[in-house]
Amino acid sequence: MNRHAMIKTFRGLTALFLPLALPLALGACSGGGSPQQTAQRPPLEGAAIGGPFTLVDKTGRAVSWSDFDGKYRIIYFGYSFCPDACPVDVQKMMQGFALFEKAQPQLAAQVQPIFVTIDPARDTPEIVGEFAAAFSPRLLGLTGTQAQIDAAAKSFAIYHAKGKETPGGYLMDHSRTAYLMGRKGEAIAMLPVDKTKEDVAAELAKWVK
Structure with missing residues (x-):
């Protein structure tokens, strides 16, 4: 494969995979959010526990x-x-x-x-x-x-x-x-x-x- 054909092929692959790779890369960089950024839900949230007395x-x-x-x-x-x-x-x-x-x-x-x-x-x-x-x-x-x-x-x-x-x-x-x-x-x-x-x-x- 000559130089011009290689460059053309590389550009084509880049155009195809870059939109898919970019979100993955951003996700990897963000790490899914820090513990401080991700609110933890109470373990008993929504449980039918408690009532008037x-x-x-x-x-x-x-x-x-x-x-x-x-x-x-x-x-x-x-x-x-x-x-x-x-x-x-x-x-x-x-x-x-x-x-x-x-x-x-x-x-x-x-x-x-x-x-x-x-x-x-x-x-x-x-x-x-x-x-x-x-x-x-x-x-x-x-x-x-x-x-x-x-x-x-x-x-x-x-x-x-x-x-x-x-x-x-x-x-x-x-x-x-x-x-x-x-x-x-x-x-x-x-x-x-x-x-x-x-x-x-x-x-x-x-x-x-």
Whole structure:
């Protein structure tokens, strides 16, 4: 092939492939967008978790889910007589919250941590209040009638049932989930209370804006 024929062939191939190659090249250069440029969607976005309830705090005052509209909410269902799981989970939850509060006090002020008992027969307003206060003055303890608790737990997809009897009294079986809920009461994410307090703080920092 002579020189002129080679040049003509090269120009023809360039004209054919350049429109296809250019977007690929630009895509390779952009890398699909940085993590900061690509908004991450909340893991529980759109999940049918959460709903209205009315319970009572340590003073017997009625507290409704709608009272926290405009604030983020952390909510955990457990019981004060729990010998192991609940204290560990709630401690991790509130230690993580404390780290987040230290780093971002203004944002933390817009978050309400809530503990709801699943054992209202034993967890009176006074007892649930003492339990919550043992972990943080920011943690709000709530109780109510069995029907109110059952309804609230169901709306948050929390399993709970009376378990076996022990010398110290009966135990309760229940889900171990700490939810982060948004300003409108929408589900955002589950906090990793099965990991470290630093992991909990990092998850709060990711979603509370």
